[in-house]
Structure formats: structure tokens, C-alpha cells
Amino acid sequence: MIICVVCDVLGEENNGTTIAAMNLIRSLRAKGHTVRVVCPDDDKMGKQDYYIVKTLSVGPFNGYVKKNGVVIAKPDLDVINAALDGVDHVHLMIPFMLSMKALRVAKEKGISTTAGFHCQAENITSHLFLKNSHSVNKKVYRFFYNKFYRYVDGVHYPSEFIRVLFELYGGKTNAFVISNGVGSRFRPMEVERPEEFKGKQVIAFTGRYSKEKSHSVLIDAVRLSRHSDEIQLVFAGEGPLKEKLKKQSKGLVNPPMFRFFPREEMATMLNTADLYVHPAEIEIEAISCLEAISCGIVPVIANSVRSATRYFALDEKNLFKCNDSRSLAEKIDYWLDHPDEKAARSKEYIGYTKQFDFETCMDKMEQMIIQVHEERCNNG
Secondary structure, eight states, X not given: OEEEEEOSSOSSSOSHHHHHHHHHHHHHHHTTOEEEEEEOOGGGTTSTTEEEOOBOOOGGGHHHHHHTTOOOBOOXXXXXXXXXXTOSEEEEOSSSHHHHHHHHHHXXXXXXXXXXXXXXXXXXXXXXXXXXXXXXXXXXXXXXXXXXGXXXXXXXXXXXXXHHHHHHHTOOOOEEXXXXXXXXXXXXXXXXXXXXXXXXXXXXXXXXXXXXXXXXXXXXXXXXXXXXTTEEEEEEOOOTTHHHHHHHTTTOSSOXXXXXXXXXHHHHHHTTOSXXXXXXXXXXXXXXXXXXXXXXXXXXXXXXXXXXXXXXXXXXXXXXXXXXXXXXXXXXXXXXXXXHHHHHHHHHHHHHGGGGBHHHXXXXXXXXXXXXXXXXXXXX
């Protein structure tokens, strides 16, 4: 098949949506499909099967968008028409302006379409200081549905949690719940700890430095921990709150490591950790947490009603009260005080994560595209 993947935001693989997009693109190409990509990335100009659009100017907010490490695509009808010429299927990553325009063109041409659901309402409203406004978040979901998802032939949800939430506030869709998958490199392995980690209890968290990821809750929990003097925090990621988090963590005995790890280095880093903490309040799936527990790292996860990650906890000992640093400190201390139980739980998690095997998930994504395309062809 000739498949076009439309990405309003792409860039470096430093966020879940971009990683999901690039994994899908690479997998479909490996399976023999021709994959065209529409995106706003100038560095991909001239590369085969990439169709580049300009970036959208948001006036006085350009600096803020840049600070968040992204560029947003500006729809270009000529580029979209060229990219969709002769394609069999279009997959749209997020419901922004480029994908909305590409969806309209695809419908006019009679091309089958699927769309991913990778953007919670709070990912938008948190930037407007309205993430806790239930009514505003509902309106965002309703807008997504009315302007976009109601018109696509199939919707990919990375978790059942986000499918239920969106269909409650948006509307019914032709749903396919498929994990974004965990790559085979994420497995238990013997690695030599860096010198600066030796003799310490390493606690890792992978996530963008943004408000909804709640890094500050973990920093405060370490201050409250009985093991505070031993703990070395590793914040794998990047984002606009980096300097603010550095300031907040001043006074910790061991200054946290703030670093972006390339994908090929992430598994090695995780295998140096004694514990993985996922304090994020808002999360569609959190592949980063699955990657950690696939390496056998026992997690402590925020029990947030707005996060799918809580469903990865095997029991209450792996959960803490959302946004409660004292509750998190108690769970951290429990696991660091019970190494034998932690070792046993590690083995349980390794078995649990087999259901998220990357190749199996990518096979399901291909099957979704083929099924939707065939249904569209059969129904005219």
C-alpha cells in the first residue's frame, strides 16, 4: 500500500507523539509499504517521501511554542494534494490544522483515513492555566470530535482509558485500542553503573519537563524520604521547565541529573535504576513507564484519575496519592526498605509487559489500516 502519515508536529524523538509517529513510519516501511510523510521539519526537505510544509506563526506566542521545543505545521493545500496523489490510505497523528485540512482532502478524494488519539485536553488547557477546568476540557474533546474525529474512518487509541474518556465527552468512534508498544531493547541487562551512581539509590523518571508531568512532586518526595541522603534522581527528558526544576531541587544532597537520552541509550540508563517513579497527573499511556518496567524496574505511579498509567500498577504498593509528595515518599521508602520483595515484584513486571511487545503492536496497527481501507473500498 501507499500510506501517507500526516504530522502537525514531528521534530526530534523527544516526546511520545513523535516517537509513536516515527515507530509507525519505520514499521510500515519495514513491512514493504510506501510511506509518505507530511510535516513541518525543514531538516527533512529533499528526503524521499517527505513533503514539507511551512510552520505556523502564532504571533506573540512564537517564543512560547519554541520554548516547548516544537514547531506547528501550517496547512498548504498544494503540498497536501501532492502528498495524497495516488495514496491508498491516510493516517493523521493529531487533530491540528494540517491534519484537519488533509482529512478534508482525503475525503474529497475518497481515500480511507485513520487518526491517532495522542492529545489529551489537558495537554492544551494546561498551557492556558485551565487544566483543572472540567467544563473547558469537555469542550476541547467535543471540539476535537465535531471538527475531526467524527469524520475519520477509524481512530487509534493507545489505551482503553483514553477511548472511554474521549467517547464519553466527544462521541462514538470506530475505535481500535492498540498500545504504542515497547521495543525489544527494553529488557533486563547487566550494565555497569556510572561512577556517580555507585553507592546510591537511583530513582528514574522519563518525561518532558512540563507541568502535567509533575516532576516537582517527586523532588519534594525525595526531601521527605528517610533515604534522601542516598537517592540520586535521574530526570530523562527535556522541556520548558528545566531551569525551574533545577532551582526547586537545590538543597538535595545529590543534585538530580537532567538529561535527554537518545533512544539507544535509554534502556541502559533504566537498567541502572533501583526504582522508577511516574508522578505525572495527565497521561494517555506512558510508554516511558512501560519501558522501565520491561527492564524489570519496579514502578511507583501516581493514582490519578486523568492518567492511564495507574493501570500498570500490580497492587496498591505501586501507587501513591496523586500530587501528594508525602504519600510518594512513603512508597519510595517502603520499596527501598524491602529489596527482596522488590526483586520478586521485578520478575512479575517483566512477565506483565510481554503483552506490550512492539512488533505485535505494530502488526495490529498495520491490520487496522488494512481493515479500514478494505471497509472503505467495499462500502464505496
